Amino acid sequence: KQEVTQIPAALSVPEGENLVLNCSFTDSAIYNLQWFRQDPGKGLTSLLLIQSSQREQTSGRLNASLDKSSGRSTLYIAASQPGDSATYLCAAFTGGGNKLTFGTGTQLKVEL
Amino acid sequence: NAGVTQTPKFQVLKTGQSMTLQCAQDMNHNSMYWYRQDPGMGLRLIYYSASEGTTDKGEVPNGYNVSRLNKREFSLRLESAAPSQTSVYFCASSDGLAGTRYFGPGTRLTVL
Numbered sequence: 001k002q003e004v005t006q007i008p009a010a011l012s013v014p015e016g017e018n019l020v021l022n023c024s025f026t027d028s029a030i031y032n033l034q035w036f037r038q039d040p041g042k043g044l045t046s047l048l049l050i051q052s053s054q055r056e057q058t059s060g061r062l063n064a065s066l067d068k069s070s071g072r073s074t075l076y077i078a079a080s081q082p083g084d085s086a087t088y089l090c091a092a093f094t095g096g097g098n099k100l101t102f103g104t105g106t107q108l109k110v111e112l
Numbered sequence: 113n114a115g116v117t118q119t120p121k122f123q124v125l126k127t128g129q130s131m132t133l134q135c136a137q138d139m140n141h142n143s144m145y146w147y148r149q150d151p152g153m154g155l156r157l158i159y160y161s162a163s164e165g166t167t168d169k170g171e172v173p174n175g176y177n178v179s180r181l182n183k184r185e186f187s188l189r190l191e192s193a194a195p196s197q198t199s200v201y202f203c204a205s206s207d208g209l210a211g212t213r214y215f216g217p218g219t220r221l222t223v224l
Contacts, residue, residue: 031210043116043202044155044215089155091213098162098209102155 002027002094004103012109017080021106023073023090031093033073035064037086038105044089047075080110114138116216118203124222125193133188133219135203143206144186145170145213146178148199155202161186162209193223 003026013019023033032051036044050057050066050073057064063076073090090103119134137144145160147170157170161180175197177189186205190197203216 034213036215043217044204044213046212046214049212091155093210098160100157100213104154 002030002092002099002101004090004092004101006088006090006103006106008106009104010107010109012111013080015080015082015110015112017110018076018078019080019108021075021077021088021090021108023075023103025071025073025092025101027092027094028068028071029094030068033064033066033093034091034100035062035073035075036089036091038089039086047088077108080108082110082112085109116203116205116214118201118216118219120219121217122220124224125190126224127194129193130189130191131193131221132190133201133203133221134185135187135216136185137203137205137214138184139205139207139214140183141205141207141211141214142183143209143211144180145204145206146176146186146188147202147204147215148172149202149218150199158188158201193221195223197221198223 005024034049035047048057048064061078066073087105087107089105091100116137142163146158147155159178161167164183179187201219204213206213
């Protein structure tokens with residue numbers, strides 16, 4: 001059974017800092033991995049999807065990497081801003097691609 | 113382009129009442145999903161529809177039914193609501209089971 005863990009559970013950084021969020025999964029036979037952000041009381045916003053054949057995916061200030069052999073993905077946020085404050089979730093696709101297992105999330109706070 | 117829309121946004125039911133949550137997407141996606149999100153439990157899949165005309169159970173289907181009305185719409189029905197069904201319900205869609213998942217804004221349901 002796939003298990004997805006995100007450490008730390010919460011993170012507070014000053015504005016402008018570069019930061020890395022971590023995501024670990026137990027079953028390396030994943031299809032894709034997707035990163036989301038969730039603002040309080042809101043739905044999930046898709047940030048990036050990394051296909052199993054890719055090692056990195058970039059969108060603006062965000063860069064996500066995937067290392068299947070070690071069971072890890074990271075989300076790098078450059079020059080953090082208060083508007084980046086949210087909970088970040090990673091999710092691994094397994095079971096033929098139709099099963100999506102979510103991590104427990106990292107709650108990020110970027111302070112002025 | 114509204115993405116994934118859900119109605120209603122909020123609902124309060126009494127135990128034993130029934131209701132239908134509506135979901136629609138305008139991205140021409142084949143696959144649609146219903147999740148529930150509970151504190152400490154993360155996101156769990158209730159039902160999904162890989163393509164128009166098909167539906168399958170997810171992790172927690174008991175107490176729910178679904179209808180894939182057409183390619184755009186996927187509804188979730190609670191026949192006899194129970195307090196354990198108090199949760200936030202999210203609809204999602206994707207172009208294929210392993211494609212990027214896009215989520216709606218959610219329905220906050222309280223069962224008294």
